[in-house]
Amino acid sequence: APSAVVFDVDGTLADTERDGHRVAFNRAFAEHGVDLHWDEDYYGRLLTITGGRQRIAADLRRRGVAGEEADDVAARVHATKTRLFAAHARSGTLPPRPGVAALVEDLRSRGVTIAVATTGRREWAEPLIRNLLGPEPIGTAVYGDDVDRLKPDPQAYKLALRRLGLPPCMAVAVEDSGPGLRAARGAGLATLVVTNDYTRDHDLTGAAMVRESFDRPSPLTAACLGSLLC
Ligand code: XBP
Ligand code: MG
Structure with a gap:
């Protein structure tokens, strides 16, 4: 088995995007009187822009709002x-993806360190991770607040490895998307990609393994992740 497994959060540990982040973005647009509403399909296309603030600013600019004003509105709406x-995450109503809890339990029982690398904000990610992974301590959690450059830049994974004190060959990354895969590969990690409805068609070249589910056709195990190590 690997020494550590570094999990992405959004789309990987939980299906947070369609009924979670997207709904929060739309409520925030309404609260600020911004005439925007992201439907499910359109939001899926916007997901190639990582970072919520950057996603809002890019869509405003695309609709003709000037660069500086777009950044300004995006910062306020994103706050x-x-x-x-964060309130939604703390409520504890977001479940892990099927099979995640069993995989994490198998990894822990074999002494594998669990870690997290997300470029989402700590304010929501920290309580969500605690709800998804339980109260046991994890090796490290890297948040968007900790890095200058979001995924697909490898900075978040490099920082996770540095904090874990591990070379990339002793850890495996688990991701759901093309940008996440590129971030993990850029840090030298063998990467398992478990896709979801939004990421099935992403370019997943370079993944050590691609699946559509953690538990079908058979449950992913610690041994299975160990076989992906370089
Ligand atoms: C997730 C993201 C994030 C979330 C929103 O990508 O791109 O921007 O959609 O979170 P990944 P914030 O799974 O690759 O980390 O609004 O906090 O940015
Ligand atoms: Mg993701």
């Missing part, structure tokens, strides 16, 4: 979105 989604 509200972060507060709304």
Whole structure:
């Protein structure tokens, strides 16, 4: 088995995007009187822009709002979105993806360190991770607040490895998307990609393994992740 497994959060540990982040963005637009509403399909296309603030600013610019004003509105709307989604995360109603809890339990029982690398904000990610992974301590958690460059930049994974004190060959990354995969590969990690409805068509070149589910057709195990190590 690997020494550590570094999990992405959004789309990987939980299906947070369609009924979670997207809804919080739309509520924040309404609270600020911004005439925007992201439907499910459109939001899926916007997911290639990582970072909620950057996603809002890019969509405003695309609709003709000038660069500086777009950044300004995006910062204010995103602060509200972060507060709304943090309350949702703390409520404990977001379940892990099927099979995640069993995999994490198998890894822990074999002494594998569990870690997290997300470029989402700590304010919501920290309580969500605690709800998804339980109260046991984890090796490290890297948040968007900890890095200058979001995924697909490898900075978040490099920082996770540095904090764990491990070379990339002793850890495996688990991701759901093309940008996440590129971030993990950029840090030299063998990467398992478990896709979801939004990421099935992403370019997943370079993944050590691609699946659509953690538990079908058979449950992913610690041994299975160990076989992906370089
Ligand atoms: C997740 C993201 C995030 C979330 C929103 O990508 O791109 O921006 O959609 O979170 P990944 P914030 O799973 O690759 O980390 O609003 O906090 O940015
Ligand atoms: Mg993800």
